[in-house]
Amino acid sequence: MASSDIKSIQDAQKAKRRKLVLKRIWQLKWIYLFMLLPGLAVIIIFRYLPLPGIALAWKKFTPTFGSKGLYSYLSSSKSVGWKHFQTLWKEADFWNATRNTFLISLLKLVFGFPFPVILAILINEMTLKRYKKAVQTIYTFPHFLSWVVVSGMVLNLFGDTGAIKSVLGHINPDWTSNWNFLYNSKSFRPLLVISDIWKEGGWGTILYLAAIAGIDPSLHEAAIVDGANRFQRIIRITLPEITSLIIIMLILQIGNMMNANFDQIFNLYSAPVFDVGDVIDTYIYRKTFQSSTAMDYGFSTAVGLFKNVINFILLIGANRIAKLFGHDGIM
Amino acid sequence: MAKNRKYVQEETVSAGAHMVRHVHVFDVILFIILTLLALVIIYPFYNTILVSIVPQAVYTRQPFMLYPKQVTLENYKFVFESPLLLRSMLNSVILAVVGTLYNMILTVLLAYSFTKRDMPGRNFFRFILVFTMYFGGGLVPTYLLYKALGLVGNWWVMVLPTGVSITYMLIVSSNMSELPAEIEESAKIDGANDVQILFKIVLPLIKPILATFTIYYAVERWNEWYSAMLYLKDNKLWPLQQTLRQIISSANVISTSLNGESRPPVYGDSVKMACIVVTVFPLMALYPFLQRYFLTGLTLGAVKG
Numbered sequence: 156m157a158s159s160d161i162k163s164i165q166d167a168q169k170a171k172r173r174k175l176v177l178k179r180i181w182q183l184k185w186i187y188l189f190m191l192l193p194g195l196a197v198i199i200i201f202r203y204l205p206l207p208g209i210a211l212a213w214k215k216f217t218p219t220f221g222s223k224g225l226y227s228y229l230s231s232s233k234s235v236g237w238k239h240f241q242t243l244w245k246e247a248d249f250w251n252a253t254r255n256t257f258l259i260s261l262l263k264l265v266f267g268f269p270f271p272v273i274l275a276i277l278i279n280e281m282t283l284k285r286y287k288k289a290v291q292t293i294y295t296f297p298h299f300l301s302w303v304v305v306s307g308m309v310l311n312l313f314g315d316t317g318a319i320k321s322v323l324g325h326i327n328p329d330w331t332s333n334w335n336f337l338y339n340s341k342s343f344r345p346l347l348v349i350s351d352i353w354k355e356g357g358w359g360t361i362l363y364l365a366a367i368a369g370i371d372p373s374l375h376e377a378a379i380v381d382g383a384n385r386f387q388r389i390i391r392i393t394l395p396e397i398t399s400l401i402i403i404m405l406i407l408q409i410g411n412m413m414n415a416n417f418d419q420i421f422n423l424y425s426a427p428v429f430d431v432g433d434v435i436d437t438y439i440y441r442k443t444f445q446s447s448t449a450m451d452y453g454f455s456t457a458v459g460l461f462k463n464v465i466n467f468i469l470l471i472g473a474n475r476i477a478k479l480f481g482h483d484g485i486m
Numbered sequence: 487m488a489k490n491r492k493y494v495q496e497e498t499v500s501a502g503a504h505m506v507r508h509v510h511v512f513d514v515i516l517f518i519i520l521t522l523l524a525l526v527i528i529y530p531f532y533n534t535i536l537v538s539i540v541p542q543a544v545y546t547r548q549p550f551m552l553y554p555k556q557v558t559l560e561n562y563k564f565v566f567e568s569p570l571l572l573r574s575m576l577n578s579v580i581l582a583v584v585g586t587l588y589n590m591i592l593t594v595l596l597a598y599s600f601t602k603r604d605m606p607g608r609n610f611f612r613f614i615l616v617f618t619m620y621f622g623g624g625l626v627p628t629y630l631l632y633k634a635l636g637l638v639g640n641w642w643v644m645v646l647p648t649g650v651s652i653t654y655m656l657i658v659s660s661n662m663s664e665l666p667a668e669i670e671e672s673a674k675i676d677g678a679n680d681v682q683i684l685f686k687i688v689l690p691l692i693k694p695i696l697a698t699f700t701i702y703y704a705v706e707r708w709n710e711w712y713s714a715m716l717y718l719k720d721n722k723l724w725p726l727q728q729t730l731r732q733i734i735s736s737a738n739v740i741s742t743s744l745n746g747e748s749r750p751p752v753y754g755d756s757v758k759m760a761c762i763v764v765t766v767f768p769l770m771a772l773y774p775f776l777q778r779y780f781l782t783g784l785t786l787g788a789v790k791g
Binding site: 186187188190191193194195197198199200201202203204205206207208209211224225226227228274277278280281282283286290291292293294295296297299300301303304306307308309310311312316317318319320321322353357361385386418422439440443444452455456459460462463466467470471 | 510512513516517519520521523524526527528530531533534537545546548549550551591592593595596598599600602604605606611614615618620621622623624625626627628629630631634635646647649650655679680681684705708709711712716727728730731734735755758759761762765766769770773774777780781
């Protein structure tokens, strides 16, 4: 065979191989996109398609009858400029809801935040393995219940016909004659905080326990040799080692301040405690579905937008700051 | 301090062997605190169960009970003879199965595609997905969209929008990327395409993580009530949680009562508690056995190092 023949065969083979490789790459990448597609489509449909509806915040909602189309209501609703936001600014109920949102989040922060930390440290000091596991099962279980269930238990325990009122009534009948935990402005917020701790406190210990377990044992051993007692070791070794985690969790919880648990409050609150218990999300819900001015959707959209924007800023800000402390943020 | 020195001496003497400690006051106090806390956590459950197995009249006379003075199954009989509640239970089971399957398939596909660095537009898509965690349309735009899509009054409104939890998806994805690259490469050399690699190689290797998030999604679907309350007026479609909610909240009026009467009935505390027990029981029964799956999910993607 002449060398030119061999070369042309080799060229032909090379070209064929290149074509196959290109074809392979082409196919590979498309498969990834196909895998991406279903999830992405669902997200786009259910989380992005609603977004243009935000324009309703500057309109007076008027439904279109008979016309199809996802955004027909946008074209049929007239623009009212910033009127909704102006109303919002003057609306006492809204400011009440905003104030409650921050206050309740603050209460949950002050009382609810330290609880899992302390509990985690305590659990870690326990040496009986079986007991530790049993106790953790009990503490973490309530996290997986819905607030419908938990509020059902709370409503029963603390309600008019409940065990706690009955016990208090036996001790001193005066206490319970007109008092109801759930309808009283003074007791509602503490009830929210306590029930939140009951439900989520145990779950919160998990992260801290994992961090504590990761502490180098030689630190403790050295301290024992130096004569440190248990308490000193907790303060001087355990706490400092998990400080960065504590700070990160604290920042993230602060960033989430505007989301005072809708599920919890919606299931526990009632008209008598709107003044202390109504939060922005429940306010929006009532304005949307139980509004006296029928279908004031533009207004509640405006409120929702206001909340979402501030919430967005808080969340992003908290995330960025937490990253400075070592949190491998999601963004 | 003599006490400390004795403690220290015992530790160093037995350093080589298993660490033996004598019981400290601290240990006893610790045990007491943890046990008391466990009792406080358990008490509402205990109370609920007690109220549910006691006749309503007995409960009304003496709401606070440490033990049941008279046991009856009449409340549970009421629950299991109610067509509404039975249908709700069935709805919840179907919802949990279908919903979880839907969630997991989408999650796994998304997660795997994100492990491929050469996927076109990877960062862009990641941004799009993560963005939804921070900002949303709000109640009204979402409601109006669902209405336009025909989801209002449709059972699927409890399933389809739940889509994917981005947090879970990212954790699964990072877990997939941690698998050694050689496994995939050798599979490719053997001629496998990506779908085969995903299902026959990657998924079996991350089974624990898959189990964890299957459970997380299943619990979320089981606890679903909000979308039913907003979008489903027909109580035949309601999941258990929403029916439970209606029964518990005293202010609401049920259009069709549990037993078909037209007059909205008032449910006794005992019946309400029986409903709660029925709702919680599957979780309570499974939790101790599956606990490690429930707990690992949180630490998987969180604490690094």
